[in-house]
Amino acid sequence: MEQTDVLIVGGGIVGLATAYQLTLRRPGTSVIVADKEAEPAAHQTGHNSGVLHSGIYYKPGSLRAKNCRSGKLLMEQFCAAEGIPYDICGKVIVAIGENELPGLERIFERGKANGVACEIIGRERLTELEPHTAGIRAIHVPEAGIVNYRAVCLRLVEKLTAAGGRFVGNARATAMRQETDGVAELTGAGEFRAKLAVNCTGLHSDRTTRLSGTEPDVKIVPFRGEYFELKPEAKHLCRNLIYPVPDTNFPFLGVHFTRMINGHIECGPNAVLAFAREGYRKRDISLRDLAETLTYPGFLRMAKKHWRTGFGEMWRSFSKGAFVRALQRLIPEIRSEHLERAPAGVRAQALTRDGAIVDDFVIREHGRVVNVCNAPSPAATSSLQIGLSISALLEPRL
Numbered sequence: 001m002e003q004t005d006v007l008i009v010g011g012g013i014v015g016l017a018t019a020y021q022l023t024l025r026r027p028g029t030s031v032i033v034a035d036k037e038a039e040p041a042a043h044q045t046g047h048n049s050g051v052l053h054s055g056i057y058y059k060p061g062s063l064r065a066k067n068c069r070s071g072k073l074l075m076e077q078f079c080a081a082e083g084i085p086y087d088i089c090g091k092v093i094v095a096i097g098e099n100e101l102p103g104l105e106r107i108f109e110r111g112k113a114n115g116v117a118c119e120i121i122g123r124e125r126l127t128e129l130e131p132h133t134a135g136i137r138a139i140h141v142p143e144a145g146i147v148n149y150r151a152v153c154l155r156l157v158e159k160l161t162a163a164g165g166r167f168v169g170n171a172r173a174t175a176m177r178q179e180t181d182g183v184a185e186l187t188g189a190g191e192f193r194a195k196l197a198v199n200c201t202g203l204h205s206d207r208t209t210r211l212s213g214t215e216p217d218v219k220i221v222p223f224r225g226e227y228f229e230l231k232p233e234a235k236h237l238c239r240n241l242i243y244p245v246p247d248t249n250f251p252f253l254g255v256h257f258t259r260m261i262n263g264h265i266e267c268g269p270n271a272v273l274a275f276a277r278e279g280y281r282k283r284d285i286s287l288r289d290l291a292e293t294l295t296y297p298g299f300l301r302m303a304k305k306h307w308r309t310g311f312g313e314m315w316r317s318f319s320k321g322a323f324v325r326a327l328q329r330l331i332p333e334i335r336s337e338h339l340e341r342a343p344a345g346v347r348a349q350a351l352t353r354d355g356a357i358v359d360d361f362v363i364r365e366h367g368r369v370v371n372v373c374n375a376p377s378p379a380a381t382s383s384l385q386i387g388l389s390i391s392a393l394l395e396p397r398l
């Protein structure tokens, strides 16, 4: 049995950022990050869009708004200090018709309340920034940016190793026992004993919360986001980040264009129910995961209420034509032949039993374990700040 001060379960960006902040704030603390996969950042972190979000969308005062603002700054500083490429390229949020102007105005007000540098621009300025986009008015957010979060994670692992800790792969946590002076955790790579543990397991956060000895108050339902990317001959159609005015009920829906730091331009996503928590392809099915989703009252309530939206998303999953039409709202010149399939991502969507979408970060302590129960977008942008907050919870107890 290996002994450590802190065991972090989950080597996505939240777990690794927590390990980094802890070893920085309290040098000499021994930290092990255990992940069920061989490599870090294998799931949400390694399949995301790589946007450094500004924090414009989030409710003022929410954990997402606060953590995104300071987390983005910390992430930029980290990347600058470590020589990790990032680009503060700016973003436009585009209103296509008059009916979207009140929504645009609401986001602008939120942006101002959250301290985001942003301005409303007219058609002429929009055309200067993104010559191929439609739209009558937009919000320009010059401080939004892009980065490769997987690259950030690999550097965080190096930092952890240099601080005397380590990343352990193939170490799925299967059991956890809280004792008076520590936590014993059984994983695929052996048993660990720690003074304190942190679960940052993304798509499995409800399950590891249960392992820690408390019943989670949400269920994670996986939604696959499917993407296309622009072929080289069509890349000129998008310079940076072009987003629609989001639907307030489903802020994560709405296809957009994202330039990645490697120069690819991602188009999408739609959002369809994944039949497995790590169901990156339509044919990936886990009977356990699917049965849990389909028997969960919260999912059934949400599906009943929003089935029309759900069908629209599914239709775009099966019909490239429908996907292209959604993209054409933002860039009318896009044609089907400009697009090729790109890898999908699966989002951990936390739902309550009454069918409500939990959109803020949720971090709860249970005995000697801190459970990160919900870390949706922009958790990658915010990760270094989330890690700082978790470290502050752990430090006095070490």
Ligand SMILES: Cc1cc2nc3c(=O)[nH]c(=O)nc-3n(C[C@H](O)[C@H](O)[C@H](O)COP(=O)(O)OP(=O)(O)OC[C@H]3O[C@@H](n4cnc5c(N)ncnc54)[C@H](O)[C@@H]3O)c2cc1C
Pocket: 009, 010, 011, 012, 013, 014, 015, 034, 035, 036, 037, 040, 041, 042, 043, 044, 045, 046, 047, 048, 049, 050, 051, 052, 053, 171, 172, 173, 174, 200, 201, 202, 203, 204, 208, 225, 269, 344, 345, 346, 347, 348, 375, 376, 377, 378, 379, 380, 381, 382
């Ligand atoms: C398609 C998509 C696009 C996104 N775009 C952005 C963006 O542009 N900007 C942004 O800020 N955010 C974005 N997000 C959100 C962001 O990626 C996530 O919020 C963030 O990566 C969450 O990090 P995490 O460490 O909590 O989870 P994850 O990255 O999912 O990591 C969890 C880890 O836990 C491990 N694990 C699970 N169960 C166990 C177990 N029992 N034992 C051991 N290990 C376990 C998994 O293998 C995994 O490595 C996006 C998300 C998606 C899905």
